[in-house]
Amino acid sequence: MNNKFDITIIGNGLLGSTLAFYLSKQGYKVCIIGANYSHKNKYFSSHQDETRIVRTFHHNNEYWQDLAKESFDILKNISLENPNLFKEVPVKYLFKDGISYDNPYLIKNDSYRYNYMDTFGGILNPILYINYMNDHAINLGASLVVDDVVSINYKNETYISNGDFGEIKSEWLIDSRGIHGVTENNNNEFIIGKVAMFFKLTDTKNHSSFAFIDEITESKLINDFYGICYYKNQFGKSISKISFTETTPIVLEPNAVSNWFNGAFHEHPILNDAVTLVLSKFPNFKLADLKPCAFVKTTDGKPSVTVENKLLRINGCNGMLAKAVIAFSKNIINRYFS
Numbered sequence: 457m458n459n460k461f462d463i464t465i466i467g468n469g470l471l472g473s474t475l476a477f478y479l480s481k482q483g484y485k486v487c488i489i490g491a492n493y494s495h496k497n498k499y500f501s502s503h504q505d506e507t508r509i510v511r512t513f514h515h516n517n518e519y520w521q522d523l524a525k526e527s528f529d530i531l532k533n534i535s536l537e538n539p540n541l542f543k544e545v546p547v548k549y550l551f552k553d554g555i556s557y558d559n560p561y562l563i564k565n566d567s568y569r570y571n572y573m574d575t576f577g578g579i580l581n582p583i584l585y586i587n588y589m590n591d592h593a594i595n596l597g598a599s600l601v602v603d604d605v606v607s608i609n610y611k612n613e614t615y616i617s618n619g620d621f622g623e624i625k626s627e628w629l630i631d632s633r634g635i636h637g638v639t640e641n642n643n644n645e646f647i648i649g650k651v652a653m654f655f656k657l658t659d660t661k662n663h664s665s666f667a668f669i670d671e672i673t674e675s676k677l678i679n680d681f682y683g684i685c686y687y688k689n690q691f692g693k694s695i696s697k698i699s700f701t702e703t704t705p706i707v708l709e710p711n712a713v714s715n716w717f718n719g720a721f722h723e724h725p726i727l728n729d730a731v732t733l734v735l736s737k738f739p740n741f742k743l744a745d746l747k748p749c750a751f752v753k754t755t756d757g758k759p760s761v762t763v764e765n766k767l768l769r770i771n772g773c774n775g776m777l778a779k780a781v782i783a784f785s786k787n788i789i790n791r792y793f794s
């Protein structure tokens with residue numbers, strides 16, 4: 457492999473893979489270097505399961521809502537080619553009383569117990585999505601290195617990324633390492649530790665898949681549950697995945713990330729309460745699995761994007777990226793690479 461590129465992208469997650477594809481489409485010579493999940497028992501990522509909710513409606517946050525709506529149509533087109541990558545399903549919202557919403561995409565009084573339904577919602581499989589973006593980028597001439605970058609040097613206006621793969625040189629460097637891109641001294645970005653709960657269903661007759669956001673009034677510790685009910689996992693089993701938003705989220709120091717993924721997540725202080733609450737709401741559920749997760753939040757709720765000497769650093773997608781990644785990536789490219 458020739459080791460000189462226009463752009464090196466570090467991190468082959470939702471963001472890095474999308475940027476690699478669209479930059480290759482613009483004619484740039486791109487190298488994407490990405491560690492696999494748990495590479496060296498260290499490089500965990502926030503995308504490692506089969507389901508992410510895509511919703512076009514996000515109350516109180518027009519920034520993400522507009523990006524999500526724009527991404528939705530492109531995802532639908534991609535799903536014509538690869539139906540397992542993105543499936544349209546209703547996203548149901550149960551809001552606390554007394555809040556009014558004015559959104560053309562919502563239908564009141566959905567038949568289930570939810571108050572509103574996002575008719576333009578769906579489920580994205582992040583792993584298939586990344587594979588799709590990688591394949592298309594490679595077809596356009598991009599190179600993919602599955603490994604970690606250990607160090608970066610900047611000399612004579614050239615970035616040199618180093619690792620077991622050798623040296624990769626480029627004029628531009630894009631840092632999209634997700635939780636691994638957050639440093640100790642960054643006051644604007646926080647790593648939030650999460651746990652996803654997986655439940656088996658004892659009765660799957662009469663059910664179809666839907667995603668949901670459910671505000672919780674009966675708990676002082678949990679603001680909402682969000683998840684996907686009744687999707688089929690890779691073994692064809694009906695399963696539900698539910699995560700929760702804590703009233704006081706767990707903030708992880710960057711050096712605690714590996715521990716979290718390697719088992720510390722079991723100590724999440726309100727995990728037992730969350731499981732108990734779910735089981736009380738859904739009597740035909742049985743707890744099947746717990747998985748560690750984490751993502752980056754910023755103080756203003758928008759991603760932090762900085763550029764210096766052709767080093768573009770992007771982070772802090774606030775748990776929103778899956779639904780908005782295509783429009784967000786295109787905006788970045790229009791701004792810096794047109």
Ligand SMILES: Cc1cc2nc3c(=O)[nH]c(=O)nc-3n(C[C@H](O)[C@H](O)[C@H](O)COP(=O)(O)OP(=O)(O)OC[C@H]3O[C@@H](n4cnc5c(N)ncnc54)[C@H](O)[C@@H]3O)c2cc1C
Pocket residue numbers: 466467468469470471472489490491492493494499500501502503507508509510603604605606632633634635636637650651652699749750751752773774775776777778779780
């Ligand atoms: C429980 C949970 C539920 C979520 N639900 C939703 C949802 O329903 N809808 C939604 O829109 N979003 C959701 N999100 C958020 C979304 O999944 C994340 O925002 C998104 O995956 C972040 O993507 P990323 O590309 O920035 O980072 P990542 O996906 O973490 O990718 C970064 C990549 O960089 C690699 N890497 C790190 N360091 C190096 C290195 N030195 N060298 C090479 N590679 C490196 C990592 O291995 C990783 O693969 C959820 C997140 C969590 C945790």
